[in-house]
Amino acid sequence: MAHIHPLPKLLGSTVALKAAMAVSGLLLVGFLVGHMVGNLQVFGLFGGREAMNAYGAFLHSKPILLWVARIGLLVMIAIHIGSAMALIQRNQAARPIGYHMKKPIASTYASRTMRWSGPIITAYILYHLAHFTVAGVGIPGYPLMDAQSRVDIYQHVVNSFQSPLVSLIYIVAMSLLSMHLWHGLWSLFQSLGLSNARWNVLKRPMATGLTVFIIAGFMAVPLGVLFGIVK
Amino acid sequence: MKNIDLTLHVWRQENPKDTGRFDQIEAKGISTHASFLEMLDVVNDRLLAQGKRPIAFDHDCREGICGSCGVMINGEAHGPVRGTTACQLHMREFDTRGIKELWIEPWRAKAFPVIQDLVVDRSAFDRIIQAGGYISVKTGQAPDANAVPVRKDDADQAFQAATCIGCGACVASCPNGSAALFVGAKITHLGLLPQGQTERASRVLNMVTKMDDESFGACTSHGECEATCPKGIKLDVIARMNGDYRRSVAAGG
Ligand code: HEM
Ligand code: SF4
Ligand code: FES
Numbered sequence: 168m169a170h171i172h173p174l175p176k177l178l179g180s181t182v183a184l185k186a187a188m189a190v191s192g193l194l195l196v197g198f199l200v201g202h203m204v205g206n207l208q209v210f211g212l213f214g215g216r217e218a219m220n221a222y223g224a225f226l227h228s229k230p231i232l233l234w235v236a237r238i239g240l241l242v243m244i245a246i247h248i249g250s251a252m253a254l255i256q257r258n259q260a261a262r263p264i265g266y267h268m269k270k271p272i273a274s275t276y277a278s279r280t281m282r283w284s285g286p287i288i289t290a291y292i293l294y295h296l297a298h299f300t301v302a303g304v305g306i307p308g309y310p311l312m313d314a315q316s317r318v319d320i321y322q323h324v325v326n327s328f329q330s331p332l333v334s335l336i337y338i339v340a341m342s343l344l345s346m347h348l349w350h351g352l353w354s355l356f357q358s359l360g361l362s363n364a365r366w367n368v369l370k371r372p373m374a375t376g377l378t379v380f381i382i383a384g385f386m387a388v389p390l391g392v393l394f395g396i397v398k
Numbered sequence: 399m400k401n402i403d404l405t406l407h408v409w410r411q412e413n414p415k416d417t418g419r420f421d422q423i424e425a426k427g428i429s430t431h432a433s434f435l436e437m438l439d440v441v442n443d444r445l446l447a448q449g450k451r452p453i454a455f456d457h458d459c460r461e462g463i464c465g466s467c468g469v470m471i472n473g474e475a476h477g478p479v480r481g482t483t484a485c486q487l488h489m490r491e492f493d494t495r496g497i498k499e500l501w502i503e504p505w506r507a508k509a510f511p512v513i514q515d516l517v518v519d520r521s522a523f524d525r526i527i528q529a530g531g532y533i534s535v536k537t538g539q540a541p542d543a544n545a546v547p548v549r550k551d552d553a554d555q556a557f558q559a560a561t562c563i564g565c566g567a568c569v570a571s572c573p574n575g576s577a578a579l580f581v582g583a584k585i586t587h588l589g590l591l592p593q594g595q596t597e598r599a600s601r602v603l604n605m606v607t608k609m610d611d612e613s614f615g616a617c618t619s620h621g622e623c624e625a626t627c628p629k630g631i632k633l634d635v636i637a638r639m640n641g642d643y644r645r646s647v648a649a650g651g
Binding site for chain 1: 507508
């Protein structure tokens, strides 16, 4: 077939940018699932302090893998935010004069606020990194050490979430993430062109189920600390 | 039959350059049997009798098949009844809903500039069709009816997509001003039939490129288009367009 359109133009189309958002979004969701499952180790049932601190020490003993994962995540976030900003700009330009009256019929609160939930989640991620990963913002004596002189991640978590304010910030961020994921997990099938008459009915329940699974897992940690299950 | 009194707020704009404004017009004694366009006809007769300029609105078939008549009525494309064009909308629908005040606006999109009042220029759709919404065949004798077999499911889906009348309600109701439902309908209609296969890969690239060049926005799966489409075109035509696009680019553009 003749090359009618140059490849950069094809890869910069609205359809291609949405596909890039979907792929990057999906990989970020994959990371979230892993992160959430890892967090659950703070519960005694899954090993508690010992499991959590050993897990952290294990990750830090593999610096190359760790940095490959970190850079991979940064690239995904850059692709996701970059295409989001390009598309938001085009979508706003597509309707320079709005309506006096416009009734939403099928769209949801989640779908209409993607461009706000996304940046708020990003701001939260920056705070989260400053909090646990880089600087221990809000954790006196960071980094704490356990008896085997490993970083005492478990104690960081407990000390942090005993503050209702820190827990509240976390819970609010997870609520926004839940909306972003709920719409995103259904929208990405559309963006990637995955449609099948028999399976389409499962998309919404799947998005709801996976969102509940991820968010419940994340929220369990601050709630566990606040209610004294993790201490 | 029953007559109702309505207050209209109609967008009036002299020409594409005019900034435009809403005019309040009292529409008294409108038959509930009238269609929405017939109501506008009645109002226009009265305006003419008063020596005023009638409201410009687009219409042709008045039977829901040409796609000319779309306007925004109280924030809903083609008004409050689903699966219905403005010409097929009857005034009783407002009566039963207790609606006495109507805000009537033209489609709003950069790609659909207002010509006058409620009339917009939808030729951007024509240019998207010209970019690839066709099949190239040798003309001549009509082929034998069953010479090229088509699976029943495919025929049904293609036919459903082919019912798109190009009215533009999907663009008008989309918060992003996206034409994805319209383009997806064409991609689906032609891409499911044997006659559409030869140009299938180039079609999607050409039509999507044209759609972007005409400054339509991107789909973010709000679903407003599907909800307001008078022909019931479904969102999965957009997935099909995206899938065809992905495969065509992967095959080398
Ligand atoms: C500044 C940060 C972010 C912004 C501005 C942003 C914005 C967006 C926007 C505008 C969409 C398209 C929504 C739609 O189709 O209606 C989207 C989709 C999505 N986002 Fe984000 N987002 C951000 C961060 C994230 C993060 C951190 C994750 C995951 C952990 C994520 C996961 C997803 C997924 C899975 C989709 C679905 C892709 C699709 O619609 O095809 N986003 N995002
Ligand atoms: S897809 Fe539906 S709303 Fe869009 S132009 Fe076709 S008939 Fe009108
Ligand atoms: S006038 Fe033809 S569809 Fe309404």
